[in-house]
Amino acid sequence: MTRILLAIVFLTSAIAQAQLVGKVTDTKNNPLPFVNIYLKDSYKGTTTNDNGNYKLTISETGQYQVIFQFLGYKTVTKTINATSLPHVLNVTLQEESVSLDEVVLNNGEDPAYRIIRQTINNRRLNLEKNSAYTADFYSRGIWRVEDLPEKILGQEVGDFDGALDSTRTGIIYLSETISEIAYQKPDNFKEKIIASKVSGNDNGFSFNSAQDANFSFYENTIDINAAIVSPIADNALNYYKYKLDGVFYEENKLINKIKVTPKRPKDRVWEGFIYIVEDDWQLYGTELTTTGTAIQVPMVTKLIFKQNFKFDTKTDSWVKRSQTIDFGFKFLGFQGDGQFIAVYSNYDFKPQFSENTFSNEVLLFTENANKKDSIFWKGTRPVPLTNEELKDYIKKDSIQELRKSKKYLDSVDAVSNKLRVLDPITGYTYKNTYNKWRLNYEGIIPGINFNTVQGWNAAAGLQYFKWYDENQTEWLSIYGDATYGISEDRLRFTGGITKNFNRTNRLRLSLFGGSKVQQFNANEPISPIVNTVSTLFFERNYMKVYELNHAKIAYSQELFNGLRLFTNAGFEQRKPLFNTTDYVTIPNDDVSYTSNNPINSSDFDNAAITEHELFKTTISAAITFGQKYMTYPDGKYNLGNNKYPALNITFENGLGASNKDYNYSQLKASVYQSINTGNKGEFAYRLKGGTFFNGENISFVDYQHFNGNQTRIGTSSNYTNVFNLLPYYQLSTNKNYFEGHLEHDFKGWILGKIPGVNQLNFNLVAGAHLLSIENNKPYSEFSVGIDNLGIGNFRFLRLDYVRSYYNGNSDGAFVFGLKFLGFLD
Numbered sequence: 001m002t003r004i005l006l007a008i009v010f011l012t013s014a015i016a017q018a019q020l021v022g023k024v025t026d027t028k029n030n031p032l033p034f035v036n037i038y039l040k041d042s043y044k045g046t047t048t049n050d051n052g053n054y055k056l057t058i059s060e061t062g063q064y065q066v067i068f069q070f071l072g073y074k075t076v077t078k079t080i081n082a083t084s085l086p087h088v089l090n091v092t093l094q095e096e097s098v099s100l101d102e103v104v105l106n107n108g109e110d111p112a113y114r115i116i117r118q119t120i121n122n123r124r125l126n127l128e129k130n131s132a133y134t135a136d137f138y139s140r141g142i143w144r145v146e147d148l149p150e151k152i153l154g155q156e157v158g159d160f161d162g163a164l165d166s167t168r169t170g171i172i173y174l175s176e177t178i179s180e181i182a183y184q185k186p187d188n189f190k191e192k193i194i195a196s197k198v199s200g201n202d203n204g205f206s207f208n209s210a211q212d213a214n215f216s217f218y219e220n221t222i223d224i225n226a227a228i229v230s231p232i233a234d235n236a237l238n239y240y241k242y243k244l245d246g247v248f249y250e251e252n253k254l255i256n257k258i259k260v261t262p263k264r265p266k267d268r269v270w271e272g273f274i275y276i277v278e279d280d281w282q283l284y285g286t287e288l289t290t291t292g293t294a295i296q297v298p299m300v301t302k303l304i305f306k307q308n309f310k311f312d313t314k315t316d317s318w319v320k321r322s323q324t325i326d327f328g329f330k331f332l333g334f335q336g337d338g339q340f341i342a343v344y345s346n347y348d349f350k351p352q353f354s355e356n357t358f359s360n361e362v363l364l365f366t367e368n369a370n371k372k373d374s375i376f377w378k379g380t381r382p383v384p385l386t387n388e389e390l391k392d393y394i395k396k397d398s399i400q401e402l403r404k405s406k407k408y409l410d411s412v413d414a415v416s417n418k419l420r421v422l423d424p425i426t427g428y429t430y431k432n433t434y435n436k437w438r439l440n441y442e443g444i445i446p447g448i449n450f451n452t453v454q455g456w457n458a459a460a461g462l463q464y465f466k467w468y469d470e471n472q473t474e475w476l477s478i479y480g481d482a483t484y485g486i487s488e489d490r491l492r493f494t495g496g497i498t499k500n501f502n503r504t505n506r507l508r509l510s511l512f513g514g515s516k517v518q519q520f521n522a523n524e525p526i527s528p529i530v531n532t533v534s535t536l537f538f539e540r541n542y543m544k545v546y547e548l549n550h551a552k553i554a555y556s557q558e559l560f561n562g563l564r565l566f567t568n569a570g571f572e573q574r575k576p577l578f579n580t581t582d583y584v585t586i587p588n589d590d591v592s593y594t595s596n597n598p599i600n601s602s603d604f605d606n607a608a609i610t611e612h613e614l615f616k617t618t619i620s621a622a623i624t625f626g627q628k629y630m631t632y633p634d635g636k637y638n639l640g641n642n643k644y645p646a647l648n649i650t651f652e653n654g655l656g657a658s659n660k661d662y663n664y665s666q667l668k669a670s671v672y673q674s675i676n677t678g679n680k681g682e683f684a685y686r687l688k689g690g691t692f693f694n695g696e697n698i699s700f701v702d703y704q705h706f707n708g709n710q711t712r713i714g715t716s717s718n719y720t721n722v723f724n725l726l727p728y729y730q731l732s733t734n735k736n737y738f739e740g741h742l743e744h745d746f747k748g749w750i751l752g753k754i755p756g757v758n759q760l761n762f763n764l765v766a767g768a769h770l771l772s773i774e775n776n777k778p779y780s781e782f783s784v785g786i787d788n789l790g791i792g793n794f795r796f797l798r799l800d801y802v803r804s805y806y807n808g809n810s811d812g813a814f815v816f817g818l819k820f821l822g823f824l825d
Contacts, residue, residue, distance in 0.1 A: 020056040020082070022089040024048050024068060032070055032093060034341065036308045036321045040065035040077065043135075043347045045310075046382040047322045053384045061085060069308060069321075071275065071285040072096055075250055098246025098257050112242035112258045115276050119232045122281040127218045129317040131185035132353070136178075136346040138382050139208040142389065143173040145336035152332055162399055163200070163392070171392045173338075174199035175206035178380060182351065187643075188358040189214070193365045195372045195380065199389075200396030200403075203470050205370055205632055209363055213323060213342045215305065217274070217286060221678045224303070225295045226747050228268045229679050231260045231288070239269050247278075253311065254278035260288065266758040268294050268679055268748055270305075282318040283309055292329075293761050296747070298793040299331040315349045331793055343382050360561055362639070363630040370633070409434040437466040447483075449528040452541045452593050454517060455487025455581040471634045473503040483516065487581035492516055492547075503635025505558040513551035513570070517577065520544050520598050520608070521705035525728060527715060534711050535593075536585045542710050542728060544598040546609060546701065547575040558636075562627040569617040574701050576607030598729035599700065608700045614657035623647040645673035654702060661697035664734075666690055666704070672720070681747035681763075686720040688739045695734040703732040706739060706771060714798065714817035718743050723769055723781055724815045725804040735774035743767040745787060763787040765800065779806040787817070796820040 024035045031052025038045025039058070048054040058064060061082050066089065068076045073093040080089060148168040160172040178195040182188075191210045198204030220234055221227035229239045243259040256276045262269040275284035286307045292300030304326040309318040321344055328337040385393065402408050413431045420428075427443040440463045447459035461481035468474040480495035496512025519526070526534075531543040552570025559565055582591045594601035599608045625644035630637045640646070652666045668690030675683045690704055708726035716722065720741040746764045751757050769781040785800030798817025803810065 019058045019085040036069040050386040112244040119281045134348045137210040138343045141340045143338040177206045177208040181210045191363045227679045301328040406434045450532045452579040454485025457485040459483040507557045510554040518548040525707040549573040564622040566620040573613045620650040645671040664695045664698045665693040686741045
């Protein structure tokens with residue numbers, strides 16, 4: 001009965017709203033999905049859905065020529081005389097019989113190579129043909145899961161608003177977008193979203209966007225986490241083997257079907273078929289597959305791109321009509337798949353752009369874009385819903401109001417609010433979703449660590465979080481934490497309150513303070529967990545700390561696009577701390593701990609600082625040149641701009657110190673940029689510099705400290721902000737300084753070409769680092785390493801050999817990168 005009802009709903013909605021409807025099948029009556037359907041000599045078109053159904057809006061009765069085009073099948077043109085609307089037109093397509101009868105073969109090279117060379121020679125010309133246009137864009141995205149566990153890594157997964165059946169299988173995301181797009185080469189893009197729909201959420205916004213779907217195989221590489229070499233790139237012959245599979249005609253155009261095979265399967269490459277138009281040397285279609293290994297996202301099991309093009313007589317070029325991206329994934333015992341489809345129509349290749357057409361705003365939503373009713377969607381949606389999608393909309397939309405009700409939300413909260421045996425030590429959250437607040441208790445287990453000042457220590461915290469709208473754009477957080485060190489027998493408290501006002505300029509105010517143990521380097525270059533292991537098992541207590549008692553106020557806001565301001569000011573009292581324990585995991589008579597003095601680690605009697613107070617103010621400006629952004633109804637989402645470096649300028653000032661020598665000022669700046677170098681990997685650099693005013697006799701706390709590393713353990717995703725062999729405080733300074741970091745991740749460009757090694761999917765990484773301080777000799781490091789180490793889906797490891805040079809001495813060591821620790825801090 002359910003299927004019958006779904007069919008009735010589909011047919012009545014299609015007939016009521018669409019003027020030309022029907023179904024496309026093959027000769028065995030199997031439905032054909034994503035067949036291109038368009039009116040001849042026009043940009044008006046659509047595609048079939050997974051069930052082979054389609055609908056195409058035509059404005060009035062009359063005679064039309066309707067073209068049905070699908071890769072692997074003969075193109076059919078139907079002439080209809082629509083005397084009344086709606087008009088039903090069902091079509092059967094026959095498989096294209098490709099042959100090599102008309103191909104002149106010789107005993108040497110496969111003829112595919114001639115075709116590929118011609119297409120490569122015309123690559124730039126073909127890019128220029130579509131260098132500016134406007135178009136209508138439609139996209140639909142769907143994600144499905146199978147056998148989803150109830151918990152992942154101990155966290156409740158939920159049922160995705162009723163999406164999962166008894167086997168925890170179903171659609172977890174379904175959305176649609178209708179938009180108007182404008183493009184101008186090389187990178188001007190603007191998208192105005194007219195309508196957005198998310199299944200089961202009438203206040204949601206689809207994240208499908210035209211720019212994210214803008215993939216062109218005429219570019220040398222297609223960037224999908226990694227840069228995948230196009231089969232018609234300038235250097236494609238170094239990566240692929242080609243074979244002419246056959247030819248066929250599209251009207252008077254000869255189409256070559258070419259099989260594409262990687263020379264080295266572990267390269268960043270595609271595999272499948274491309275269709276090239278003879279003499280035009282343009283793409284007719286693509287059916288290309290890559291893998292999670294190639295894009296270095298191991299959980300992805302497949303990634304299939306299909307593109308279809310039609311000939312446009314006005315521009316004498318083949319333009320993209322539709323694109324489908326199918327993917328599969330498998331991770332932590334569950335799997336799933338999904339699909340994103342895109343349909344382009346109503347092209348204008350001679351747009352009249354003004355100076356104001358393009359700006360840094362690349363996407364915006366029209367008013368009430370997510371409030372369009374079902375009548376609008378039935379009349380506007382170019383690709384009909386499948387039975388599965390229609391069922392998902394009906395189910396989720398019908399229970400949407402129920403799931404917003406107080407009774408339902410309270411019942412869900414009642415289940416999650418149950419206290420479990422281990423919650424008092426691991427943590428607990430109490431929710432009142434209907435009234436938009438939750439209370440979170442952070443247990444002591446995640447916060448247990450060891451250092452020689454506090455001994456074994458643990459922290460626990462309590463946070464009240466209140467939000468004021470469904471998307472949590474405005475919220476209030478009140479928190480308090482307590483830390484107790486057993487050896488020093490000292491309990492410390494910190495707390496604060498933060499109000500976030502919106503998600504547009506992100507105005508945020510905070511008031512916080514308390515007493516805590518603070519590393520001299522406020523960037524905390526050694527994490528508590530790494531220090532715990534290093535101290536207990538290797539007797540290397542590198543963490544050096546002092547007691548900070550403070551009360552501060554902070555403010556941050558984006559003043560205008562690309563400029564965000566951060567300020568904080570308040571009172572600080574700094575007190576020295578000393579070791580209170582020589583506990584080790586394996587007792588011995590010669591415990592070799594160092595003191596807590598970062599200036600002289602062998603001095604156990606004197607501290608690096610004396611007790612003092614001052615008022616400290618910090619003002620920072622984060623500048624992103626040419627920052628691109630998206631405007632959603634609930635806020636502004638910044639995208640950055642990789643064409644330019646990000647600049648940070650900070651002014652730091654200490655005044656009113658209990659010791660007047662401690663009053664000082666520091667001005668510092670940094671730039672960072674990550675540059676995509678195509679299939680050759682990614683290059684990143686970070687440059688920093690600063691100068692002190694009246695800094696001759698300041699407290700060691702206020703020195704400029706550099707992120708060193710003595711543990712031989714790396715915890716960051718890249719090393720552009722750390723010196724991996726520099727002792728933590730050896731070169732701390734109150735003088736002028738400059739530091740620079742360069743790193744290039746070759747992303748398989750080198751190792752992927754070495755037989756045997758390329759099977760491992762490792763990345764070669766090289767880096768260089770320099771530190772220059774006034775009146776001091778420079779310190780430098782050079783490194784070479786291997787990234788993307790691990791097993792299966794878990795590749796969070798890295799290994800580098802680092803060589804340092806300072807003051808005539810050289811040292812070398814291996815650094816083991818445990819990148820997952822960076823996520824745990």
